[in-house]
Amino acid sequence: PLVLGFETSCDETGVGLVRGRTLLSDALATSVAEHERFGGVVPEIASRAHLEAMVPTVHRALAEAGVRTSDVDAVAVTAGPGLTGALLVGLAAAKAYALALDKPLYGVNHLAAHVAVDELQHGRLAEPSLALLVSGGHSSLLLVPDLAREVQSLGRTIDDAAGEAFDKVARVLGLPFPGGPPIDRAAREGNPAAIGFPRGLTGPRDAPYDFSFSGLKTAVARWVEARQRAGEPVPVADVAASFQEAVADVLTAKAVRACRDHGVDHLVLGGGVAANSRLRALAEERCAAAGIVLRVPSPRLCTDNGAMVAALGSRLVEAGVAPSAPDVGADSSLPIDVVTR
Numbered sequence: 645p646l647v648l649g650f651e652t653s654c655d656e657t658g659v660g661l662v663r664g665r666t667l668l669s670d671a672l673a674t675s676v677a678e679h680e681r682f683g684g685v686v687p688e689i690a691s692r693a694h695l696e697a698m699v700p701t702v703h704r705a706l707a708e709a710g711v712r713t714s715d716v717d718a719v720a721v722t723a724g725p726g727l728t729g730a731l732l733v734g735l736a737a738a739k740a741y742a743l744a745l746d747k748p749l750y751g752v753n754h755l756a757a758h759v760a761v762d763e764l765q766h767g768r769l770a771e772p773s774l775a776l777l778v779s780g781g782h783s784s785l786l787l788v789p790d791l792a793r794e795v796q797s798l799g800r801t802i803d804d805a806a807g808e809a810f811d812k813v814a815r816v817l818g819l820p821f822p823g824g825p826p827i828d829r830a831a832r833e834g835n836p837a838a839i840g841f842p843r844g845l846t847g848p849r850d851a852p853y854d855f856s857f858s859g860l861k862t863a864v865a866r867w868v869e870a871r872q873r874a875g876e877p878v879p880v881a882d883v884a885a886s887f888q889e890a891v892a893d894v895l896t897a898k899a900v901r902a903c904r905d906h907g908v909d910h911l912v913l914g915g916g917v918a919a920n921s922r923l924r925a926l927a928e929e930r931c932a933a934a935g936i937v938l939r940v941p942s943p944r945l946c947t948d949n950g951a952m953v954a955a956l957g958s959r960l961v962e963a964g965v966a967p968s969a970p971d972v973g974a975d976s977s978l979p980i981d982v983v984t985r
C-alpha cells in the first residue's frame with residue numbers, strides 16, 4: 645500500500661510517503677531554532693509552526709515521491725504521545741486528506757513508529773524483538789511480539805528521559821539545544837574514562853529494566869560547578885565523553901540483559917538518542933558478544949519524521965488492523981501498549 649504519514653508530536657513537522665516497506669519521501673520542517681533561546685520546546689510556538697509548515701511540507705513529500713494524492717491508499721498520523729496542540733495540527737491535516745480521498749485513517753503511537761521506521765532500512769522486524777526506545781521524552785525497553793498489535797513495556801525511566809539528560813547537560817556545558825548532537829561531537833575529542841559519573845538504577849536491588857538519568861544529570865552539573873568555583877577551566881570534551889559513556893553503558897547493559905532474560909535475540913534501537921555514535925558502537929559491541937542481532941536505523945530516521953509514521957501505517961494495513969474512527973483524537977500521554985487509537 646502507498647501510505648501518507650504525518651508527524652507533529654513535538655517540534656518537527658514530518659510528512660512521509662512509504663510504499664510497502666520502501667521509503668519514497670520524507671519531508672521535514674522544524675521549529676527547533678525558535679525554541680533554542682528557551683532551552684526547550686515551547687508548545688504554542690511548535691503548534692503555530694506546524695500550522696505554517698504543514699501544507700508546503702505535504703506538497704514537498706508528494707513531489708519528492710513523484711506521486712499524487714489520488715495514489716494514496718491510507719493515511720497515518722501520530723495521535724500521541726506528544727504535545728496536544730502540536731498533535732492536533734497533524735491530526736487535522738491527516739483527517740482532511742483521509743476524508744477528501746476517502747481512504748482509511750490510522751491514528752498511531754509515536755513510539756511504535758520510532759520502532760517501525762527500521763523496517764524501511766532493514767526489512768521486516770523479527771518478532772519477538774526487543775526495542776530500546778530512547779528519545780527526548782521517553783526511555784523505554786519494549787518487548788515487541790507483534791508491532792502491529794502488541795507492544796509491551798518492560799521498563800521505563802523513573803525521572804528524565806535519556807534525550808532530556810543530553811539536553812540538560814549540554815546546557816550546563818554551554819552547548820546549543822538540542823544537546824545530543826553537540827555532546828556527541830564534543831565527546832569525540834574527550835576521554836570517556838576521565839570522570840566516573842554514576843550509573844543510575846544498576847544496583848542488585850534496582851528494577852532491572854527501569855532507567856534513571858536525573859542523578860547523572862545532577863552529578864554532571866555539580867562536577868562542572870565545582871570546577872567553575874575553583875576558577876579552573878571545564879574540560880568540555882572529557883565531561884561530554886564521560887557523561888555519554890555513562891548513558892550508553894546503562895542503556896546497552898539493560899537492553900542486553902532484557903534480551904537474555906526474555907530469550908529474545910533481536911534488538912532494535914529507536915528514538916533520537918539512538919543517533920548517538922557511542923550508544924550505537926557500544927550496542928554493536930555488546931550485542932555481538934551476546935549473540936544478539938542488532939538493528940539501528942540511520943541517524944536521520946532516528947529523530948522524528950513523517951516516514952516513520954507512514955512505515956507503521958503500512959505495517960497496520962498489511963496486518964489487516966482496523967482503521968481509527970474518523971474523529972480520532974490526540975492523547976498527549978498515549979500508553980506505549982496502544983499501537984493504534
Ligand code: ATP
Pocket residue numbers: 653654725726754778779780781782806807808810811822823824825828915916917918919920921946947948
Ligand atoms: P519523543 O519521541 O519521546 O516524543 P522527541 O520526539 O522530542 O521525543 P526525538 O526527536 O525522537 O524526540 O529525539 C530528540 C532527542 O534526541 C533530543 O533530546 C536530542 O538531544 C536527542 N539526540 C539527537 N541526536 C542525538 C545524538 N547524536 N546523541 C544523543 N542524543 C541525541
Ligand code: MG
Pocket residue numbers: 654655656947948
Ligand atoms: Mg525534535
Ligand code: FE
Pocket residue numbers: 754758779780915916947948
Ligand atoms: Fe520522537
